[in-house]
Amino acid sequence: xxxxxxxxxxxxxxxxxxxxxxxxxxxxxxxxxxxxxxxxxxxxxxxxxxxxxxxxxxxxxxxxxxxxxxxxxxxxxxxxxxxxxxxxxxxxxxxxxxxxxxxxxxxxxxxxxxxxxxxxxxxxxxxxxxxxxxxxxxxxxxxxxxxxxxxxxxxxxxxxxxxxxxxxxxxxxxxxxxxxxxxxxxxxxxxxxxxxxxxxxxxxxxxxxxxxxxxxxxxxxxxx
Numbered sequence: 001x002x003x004x005x006x007x008x009x010x011x012x013x014x015x016x017x018x019x020x021x022x023x024x025x026x027x028x029x030x031x032x033x034x035x036x037x038x039x040x041x042x043x044x045x046x047x048x049x050x051x052x053x054x055x056x057x058x059x060x061x062x063x064x065x066x067x068x069x070x071x072x073x074x075x076x077x078x079x080x081x082x083x084x085x086x087x088x089x090x091x092x093x094x095x096x097x098x099x100x101x102x103x104x105x106x107x108x109x110x111x112x113x114x115x116x117x118x119x120x121x122x123x124x125x126x127x128x129x130x131x132x133x134x135x136x137x138x139x140x141x142x143x144x145x146x147x148x149x150x151x152x153x154x155x156x157x158x159x160x161x162x163x164x165x166x167x168x169x170x171x172x173x174x175x176x177x178x179x180x181x182x183x184x185x186x187x188x189x190x191x192x193x194x195x196x197x198x199x200x201x202x203x204x205x206x207x208x209x210x211x212x213x214x215x216x217x218x219x220x221x222x223x224x
Contacts, residue, residue, distance in 0.1 A: 023134070024133065024137060024138070024207040024210070024211075025132060025133045026131070026132045026137040026140055026141045026200075026203060027113070027117065027130060027132060028113060031192070032144070032196055032199070032200075035192040035195075036106060036110060038188075039106075040103065040106055043102070044103060045066075046096070047099045047100055047103065048066075048067075050092050050093065050096035050099075051093065051096045051097070051100075053092075053093075054085060056070070057074070057081075057082065057085065058071045058074075073181070076170070076173060076178075076182055077170055078168070078169040078170070078172075079091065079092050079169045083169070084169070091161065095154060099154075101150070102150045102151055102154070105143050105147035105150070106143075106144070106147050108143050109140050109143040109144045112132065112136055112139060112143070113130060113132060113140055114130070116132060116140075117130030117131060117132050117136075118131055118132075118133070141203060141207075142204075145196070145197065145200045145201055148193040148194075148200065149193075149197060151189060151193040152189075152190065152193040152197065155186065155189040155190050155193070158186070159186070170182055
């Protein structure tokens, strides 16, 4: 997000005689922070299960108590069950490996926000206690946007894999079980990343547009 301050609402360190400054800033909204709090522990848990197979599966020494729920989910979605493991299906492991990269990017985003974000009151355009400006804001937005694109793309691929395989791994379920235990839970990984792409992508476009306009007009874009 690009904010322009007038002399009536100055950036700290400027004076009324200073030119009207422009700076690009970023802070996650409440929806993004909520999604991070919910999704990161779940994805880390999921990565542990997938990459730890077969030891995390039923009968493995790592199965109880942490991965006990996966016994049921492996019966709903065979990608997580013995069928896929015994068939040497590489898709779950490949997906889990990408989850590690994706999660690392989200964690880097959270670290930048809380370690480099400046506490500011009265930044009504953002509405958050911490605000990132300058290069940390750019890095954070780039990481979050890229990770959200990865999440959405990977989830679409996951759904497409079922469709093009004739629902090989989930077609055995009743509609009630499929909707409640597969479709609704997995929809979250479509909805929230799409939201992040829309919001953060809009901020990136806004910042680039302001920067290019200022350059074309002979003005400098100042960042903190």
